[in-house]
Amino acid sequence: MKQLLTQVRDLGRITGGPLLVRGIVFVAAVTGLLLAAPGGLPARMMLGFLVLAAVPAIAPGGVAVTLVMLATVAMWLADTMLFLAEPSMGRLLGTAAALYLLHNAAALAAVLPYDAIVDNQVLLRWAVRSALVLGAAGGLTIVLVTVLPGMYITTPTVALVVGLAVVAAAVALLTRLGKRP
Numbered sequence: 287m288k289q290l291l292t293q294v295r296d297l298g299r300i301t302g303g304p305l306l307v308r309g310i311v312f313v314a315a316v317t318g319l320l321l322a323a324p325g326g327l328p329a330r331m332m333l334g335f336l337v338l339a340a341v342p343a344i345a346p347g348g349v350a351v352t353l354v355m356l357a358t359v360a361m362w363l364a365d366t367m368l369f370l371a372e373p374s375m376g377r378l379l380g381t382a383a384a385l386y387l388l389h390n391a392a393a394l395a396a397v398l399p400y401d402a403i404v405d406n407q408v409l410l411r412w413a414v415r416s417a418l419v420l421g422a423a424g425g426l427t428i429v430l431v432t433v434l435p436g437m438y439i440t441t442p443t444v445a446l447v448v449g450l451a452v453v454a455a456a457v458a459l460l461t462r463l464g465k466r467p
Contacts, residue, residue, distance in 0.1 A: 294344060296400050303404025308343045310391040315339035315354050318384030321377055322362040324369050342388070347396035355385055379427065383420050390416050 300308075316339040323331070338357065341350040362381060365371045394412060398404060 289345065289348070297344070299401040301401055301403060303409060304395065304398040304400055304402055306409065307391055307395040307398060308346065311346055311351075311388060311395055312339050312343035314384045314387035314391060315342055318358040318381055318388055319354070319361070321381040321384060322358045322365065324361065324365040324371065342392055343395075346392040351388065351392040355388060358385060375428070375431065379424050383424065386420060386423075387416065390419075 316335055319335040319339060320332070323335070338354060342348075342354050358381065366373050390412075
């Protein structure tokens with residue numbers, strides 16, 4: 287809590303680059319929460335989303351980013367599995383893109399001090415790399431869904447388990463590589 291209060295106090299020194307990156311964190315968090323939320327939520331919930339999304343933008347190096355991402359995934363699962371909402375391709379890709387941008391921008395914001403002078407080329411290369419990853423993943427997803435209609439998965443649980451297994455394998459590999467001398 288003390289760290290969060292210190293970061294809020296230091297916001298007065300923020301420069302353009304870190305402010306832009308933290309703005310992207312906020313917008314990605316709000317977008318992900320809104321896209322994943324079940325329909326018909328009260329307006330108070332939307333206000334709660336704004337407050338929840340502001341926390342990782344203020345403190346991107348903490349656990350808040352993970353909590354917002356978990357809340358987004360939990361709402362998506364609740365909407366599709368409990369409320370039996372039909373997941374559309376646009377909503378799915380939008381939520382996935384928002385989660386990726388939230389994670390990616392928060393990682394960059396976590397290493398940028400508030401008063402850092404960031405070269406435009408750094409932000410441009412980061413944005414291009416993020417756009418390429420999102421474009422490649424989205425394009426591959428659309429191609430797989432349209433080209434392989436016979437491989438239609440009838441339950442989202444199978445896709446969820448396979449996706450989580452891939453993520454777990456990637457985390458294990460990165461952890462192992464990070465611990466090497």
